[in-house]
Amino acid sequence: MGTALYWHDDCLGHVTPPGHPEQVARLEHVRAALAGMGGLDRREAPLAQDATILRGHPQSYLDKIVASEPAAGTVQLDDDTHMSPGSVAAARRALGGAVAAVDAVMAGEVTNAFVATRPPGHHAERETHMGFCLFGNVALAAKHAMEVHGLTRVAIVDFDVHHGNGTQDLLWDEGRALFFSSHQSPLWPGTGAPDEKGAHDQVVNLPLAPMTGGAEMRAVYEEQVFPRIDTYRPELLMISAGFDAHRADPLANLNWEVADYVWLTEKLCDLAAKHCGARVVSALEGGYDLEALAESAAAHVKVLKEKGA
Template sequence: MTTALITHTDCLQHVTPSGHPERVDRLMAIYAALDALGDDGLIRVDAPMGTDADILRVHPQAHIDAITAAAPDSGSRALDADTHMSAGSLTAAYRGVGAMTKAVDMVLGGEVQNAFAAMRPPGHHAEKQTPMGFCLFGNIAIAAKHALDVHGLSRVAVVDFDVHHGNGTQDLLWDEDRALFISSHQMPLYPGSGAAHETGASGNILNVPLAAHSGGAELRDVYERVILPALNDYKPELVLISAGFDAHRNDPLANLNWDEADFVWATQALYDVADTHAQGRVVSTLEGGYDLDALAASTRAHLEVLIKRGTHG
C-alpha cells in the first residue's frame, strides 16, 4: 500500500496581507521539503473541489452564504482581526474540503493506506457559523462526518496536536456521538477554549491542556497516560489527525518546546492505534506551523512516518 499526498496549487492563491503568519510561503516551504522525498511509496493527487453537500454536514447554509458573500473580487477582505480572504480564498477553501473527502474516500476505499492533505487555509478553528483563526470551513470535522455518513463507519477519532485548541472541530463535533475528538494544546493561549471540563454532549470530547514551555517529555507523558488509553478504549475505525506543527520550539505564535522527533513520536503513537483498531487507516491534514524551516522539517518528518507505515506497516 501507499500514501496519498493531496494538495492543489489553488491554495497558493489564498493570499493574506503582508506580515500575516498564515501566508503562501508556508505551502511553498512544504512543497520544497516534500519534493525532496521523491515518489517512492507516495501518490500525488490534486485536490478536487469540495461541495456544498460536504460542508452542510457540519455548517449551516447561512455559513456557506456568508463566506461566499465575503469573498472579494480583488484585494483582501478581513473577516476578523486574524482571518482574511482574497480573490482566490474561496476556491482554496473548497479545495481544502475536497482534499479531505477525497482522502477519506481513497483510504476507506483501499486505494491507499493513509493520506496527508497539504492545504491552506487551515480548518480547525472554524466554528458552525464563525470563520476565525485563519480558518473558513472545518475540514477535518467534514472528513469525520463524510466517513460516518457516506462510508457508514461507527467510530471515528480526530486527534489534534496543533498548539492551539481546535475549538472549531470541537464545536462541529460536540453533538456527534459517533466521533471522538481529542486535542492537546498549550493553555492559556488563543482561542481560550479547550479546558478539561469541556467534554461534549456525550463525553466525546477530550481536552488535554499543556503548560507553556513544556516539551517532548510532557508530550509523551500525557499521550501515554491519557490520550492513547482513551483511543484504545474507543477502538476507532479511522484515525484523523489535525497536524499542526506550531508546537515546535521555534514557532513564533506559541511557547511549547517540541521538535521534529516529538512529531515523529506522536505520529507513530497514533499510527499504532490505527494499526490495532482501524486497519492502519489514517488521514492527516495540515493545520498550523509558522516558522518556515520548522514547518517544512516537521511536515516532512510526519509524512515520512506515514509513508513508512503505509508501505511496511
C-alpha cells in the first residue's frame, strides 16, 4: 500500500533566534533529502483541532501557548523553547500530521508513514513546554489511535538521544500504550531512569552511556526492546524518530551511524509486519547536525518505503 510522507510549509514559519539548534534549516534539509525519493504518497499535514490537543494537555495550557505567540519577532518561553508568528500553526500541523498518519494507516490507505514536521514534541509535558516542544505530538497521536480507532495496544519507540520525558508524562497512566525510550544518560533533561516505569509498568527507559556506539545500542534493543514488543503484540507501532544520537550531532555524545538507523528501522518494521499488518507511524523529533539529520532521515524513510511496498 505504500508510505505516506506528511509535511506542510507552515512548519517553516516557526522561527527561532539565530544560532538556535532547532531551526528552519532542519526541515529544509530533510525535505531536500526526500525531494528526489520516488514512491512516496506526499500529503499535507492538517491542523490539529483543540479536541486532539486536549486529550493530553489541559485547556489552560493550550490557552497559554496560543496567547504566547508574538505578533512579530520571537519570544522565549523557557531556556530552550521559543515562539514566533506562525509557531501555533506549525505546532498544530506537526500534531495534525501525526494524527492524520495514524488515520491513514488504520484505514489501510498506506502501510506506514513518516511525519516530517516541526516543532518536535516528545519533551512537551502535560502542562509544560520545554526542549523546543509545544505539544506532545506522538503521545497525542497515540491517544487518538486509542480513543478514535479503539486500539488497546500501541507501542511507541523513541530513539532520540534525549529522554522522551513529555511522552512519558502524557502516557504515564495510560495502560493501552507501551513506551520505550533509549537515550544518553547523563544528559538533559535528566529524566529517564530505569526505575521510571509508569503506572502500569508500561514505560521502559534505556539509558545509554556517553560514547555508546551502534553495536552496544543494537545489543540493548535485541535484549530489552524487541522481545517485549514481540510479547506485547502491538496493534500499531509508533516511532519518535530523533536523529541526534548520530556521532556528528553537536548536542550529545553518542556514536551512532546512519547504518544503525537503517538497522533499527528494519527491525521495528519487521516486528510491525509480524504483529499489526506492518502499520508504523514515525514522526520527526531531534537531530541538529544538518547533514547527518538529512542523511539519517532519508535512510529511515527509505526503509519505511521498502517495507511498506
